[in-house]
Amino acid sequence: MHVDEVDELLSIRAAELYYEENKTQDEIGQALRLTRWKVGRLLAQAKQRGFIRIEILHPRARRLPIERRLREERGLADAIVVSTAGVQSPEELQERTAQAAADYLTAIRPVPRTLGVSWGRTLFEISQHLRSGWATGVNVVQINGGVSLNRRPGTAAATAVGIAQKGGGSATLLPSPAILERLATKEAIESDRVVAAVIELARSADAYLFSAGAADHSSVHVESGYLSPADVDVLVQKGAVGDIVGRYIDSDGNIVDPALDARTVGLTLDELRSAELAVAVIAGSAKHAVADAVVRSGLCSVLVTDEATALHLLNG
Amino acid sequence: MHVDEVDELLSIRAAELYYEENKTQDEIGQALRLTRWKVGRLLAQAKQRGFIRIEILHPRARRLPIERRLREERGLADAIVVSTAGVQSPEELQERTAQAAADYLTAIRPVPRTLGVSWGRTLFEISQHLRSGWATGVNVVQINGGVSLNRRPGTAAATAVGIAQKGGGSATLLPSPAILERLATKEAIESDRVVAAVIELARSADAYLFSAGAADHSSVHVESGYLSPADVDVLVQKGAVGDIVGRYIDSDGNIVDPALDARTVGLTLDELRSAELAVAVIAGSAKHAVADAVVRSGLCSVLVTDEATALHLLNG
DNA sequence: GGCCCCGTTGCTCATGTGAGCAGGATCACC
DNA sequence: GGTGATCCTGCTCACATGAGCAACGGGGCC
Numbered sequence: 001m002h003v004d005e006v007d008e009l010l011s012i013r014a015a016e017l018y019y020e021e022n023k024t025q026d027e028i029g030q031a032l033r034l035t036r037w038k039v040g041r042l043l044a045q046a047k048q049r050g051f052i053r054i055e056i057l058h059p060r061a062r063r064l065p066i067e068r069r070l071r072e073e074r075g076l077a078d079a080i081v082v083s084t085a086g087v088q089s090p091e092e093l094q095e096r097t098a099q100a101a102a103d104y105l106t107a108i109r110p111v112p113r114t115l116g117v118s119w120g121r122t123l124f125e126i127s128q129h130l131r132s133g134w135a136t137g138v139n140v141v142q143i144n145g146g147v148s149l150n151r152r153p154g155t156a157a158a159t160a161v162g163i164a165q166k167g168g169g170s171a172t173l174l175p176s177p178a179i180l181e182r183l184a185t186k187e188a189i190e191s192d193r194v195v196a197a198v199i200e201l202a203r204s205a206d207a208y209l210f211s212a213g214a215a216d217h218s219s220v221h222v223e224s225g226y227l228s229p230a231d232v233d234v235l236v237q238k239g240a241v242g243d244i245v246g247r248y249i250d251s252d253g254n255i256v257d258p259a260l261d262a263r264t265v266g267l268t269l270d271e272l273r274s275a276e277l278a279v280a281v282i283a284g285s286a287k288h289a290v291a292d293a294v295v296r297s298g299l300c301s302v303l304v305t306d307e308a309t310a311l312h313l314l315n316g
Numbered sequence: 317m318h319v320d321e322v323d324e325l326l327s328i329r330a331a332e333l334y335y336e337e338n339k340t341q342d343e344i345g346q347a348l349r350l351t352r353w354k355v356g357r358l359l360a361q362a363k364q365r366g367f368i369r370i371e372i373l374h375p376r377a378r379r380l381p382i383e384r385r386l387r388e389e390r391g392l393a394d395a396i397v398v399s400t401a402g403v404q405s406p407e408e409l410q411e412r413t414a415q416a417a418a419d420y421l422t423a424i425r426p427v428p429r430t431l432g433v434s435w436g437r438t439l440f441e442i443s444q445h446l447r448s449g450w451a452t453g454v455n456v457v458q459i460n461g462g463v464s465l466n467r468r469p470g471t472a473a474a475t476a477v478g479i480a481q482k483g484g485g486s487a488t489l490l491p492s493p494a495i496l497e498r499l500a501t502k503e504a505i506e507s508d509r510v511v512a513a514v515i516e517l518a519r520s521a522d523a524y525l526f527s528a529g530a531a532d533h534s535s536v537h538v539e540s541g542y543l544s545p546a547d548v549d550v551l552v553q554k555g556a557v558g559d560i561v562g563r564y565i566d567s568d569g570n571i572v573d574p575a576l577d578a579r580t581v582g583l584t585l586d587e588l589r590s591a592e593l594a595v596a597v598i599a600g601s602a603k604h605a606v607a608d609a610v611v612r613s614g615l616c617s618v619l620v621t622d623e624a625t626a627l628h629l630l631n632g
Numbered sequence: 633g634g635c636c637c638c639g640t641t642g643c644t645c646a647t648g649t650g651a652g653c654a655g656g657a658t659c660a661c662c
Numbered sequence: 663g664g665t666g667a668t669c670c671t672g673c674t675c676a677c678a679t680g681a682g683c684a685a686c687g688g689g690g691c692c
Contacts (some may be wrong), residue, residue, distance in 0.1 A: 008374075009376055012372060012374045012376050012377055015372050015377075016372060016377065016378055017380070017381050019372065020370075020379065020380045020381050021371045021380050021381070022650060023648085024649090025648075025649070026647095026648080028511075028651095035671080035672065035673095036648090036649085037650095037671075037672060037673080038671080038672085040649065040650070041670095041671095044650085046372075050373065051372055051373055051374045051472045052335075052369070052370065052371075052372060053371045053372075053373050053374070054335045054368065054369070054370050054371075054470075055360075055368075055369045055370075055371070056331050056335065056367055056368060056369075057333060057367055057368070057369050058324075058367045059365075060325055060328050060330055061331075061332065062332055063336065064332050064333070064336045064337050065331075065336050065337070081343075085369075106605070147482060270688095272465075340677085340678060340679090341678075341679070351642065351643095352678090352679090353642060353643080353680095354640095354641080354642085356679065356680070358642095358678085420638095466675075538651080585653075
């Protein structure tokens, strides 16, 4: 039996007594016939070698070391990473992330006067998790088209209005479909006085809050009727990994289908990229690829995500 | 937002800074605008409410609090519980437990002069994990019959001999099948001078080491040809949960089939029960029921097992 | 409205713990 | 077999932490 092996075993015995039995290092020393300094070193060793895992089990728990790595290694201004410890379902993960996004939004200083938001399942959940009074007099403006064509009419509007109301302000909706069938129609809509004014307001926002969609049939665009499942398949074939504010991007963050993009109403990706504060909220294993594209191509300055996604960004 | 809720969130934030960022309570106090005493209380609260989980990730890690509960609540003289943290396969669990049993055997003081052992997969693994020189001059004696009928001839012998050799002593084998077809044959064998002497020696052992088998087709008795799968089915129907030293017991620790039992060679259950030191080594989810029966009916004074089995004993 | 009770707060003090350091053992290499 | 480098040990000291305690304050009850 090698010396290192003996030390390893001893460090495990010491860790058991220290962490499970709450003994002092001195007591452990007496029990194992070691000086208390040796015990301290064994415990430090056990930690350093990764034998000790400390987890914070709570829906609101975050992973600060991973957040730091995201800031440092991926150049983000800020990162919020929720813990996946104890998560039972994808829905729970989604909820934790939405909660964290709501927390982050609430904590932004100075409080944004104008906030640009996209819409979708994630944004809606965030709006629900916000507390009344999270801001005072915030003006919420939609940054991409979102009049639902078939199901769930008004969730886009409900999201923006909800965020605004709880923030003691008003919402400015973008009265336009997300994607139009013909380019001419899209240009006509954008030149409409009201629509143009909303987009202009969106461009002037202090901060943006948006999510990302995965490029698959579960997309909100498919659900809302803007794209058919077959359309999505074609996009995937062209390299699409997901969409941001209705615009499909590849793994480098570039527009996949310029023609489609030209028919999409709302802020452009470059306008997002040049924003001072662009908060992306992306969670779930289905969105690992989009999250990666978004962060790589600088589409957001702040990312709110879950631990698994964050680790994917760091190791992938 | 209720006060308790605020405190809960604060304790999570504090825990993140304390355990993940290694800040001092004082630093955390400054960051969260609290006194360091408040921080200390929040951390204590987080621990006490179970938000903090500390795990020792190591094949040799044990669960001392569960061992204590087994001793106190189930009246065992001693209990060894190996951690299941990070276990990938049932084989790994089995190996960890065998290793722990070998460790326990090595640590018994005074060193037993005569050790009675059963045989089987578990015992064989224990013999392999023992280190040469674990004892000096130990006499190992088989406590139940075990001349394999078909496959793997000699593992029973190899186990006893291995334990003896590594302990610097000799092995005394029980030259008899485990179960005989006819009662008369069994009685004849037991009256044989050599066999009788071995059993007499077994009765005088200072300590016993044995495992338990589950009552299913994977049993060593089936594998060795002493019982057919159909025989086992019948036993199960009669309430058998497993076997100890070849004897099938029900959930109360009583012999299931007295006729069969009468044809089984080796120590009786009552002889085991009255032993000073009887160490049972039982691991794996298939053996939860037997483990329970063994402990309930006082068949062992010391139990070596895994965390999941131990929790089954405590909660079931 | 006054009073009491109980939970919370910020403290003192004792204990627990980690950093850094000098002496000593160990090992490889000459 | 000598010698130097390196690691390890047991220490001092400074800091971090938990226990216990008095003062405070808020809420319920008379």
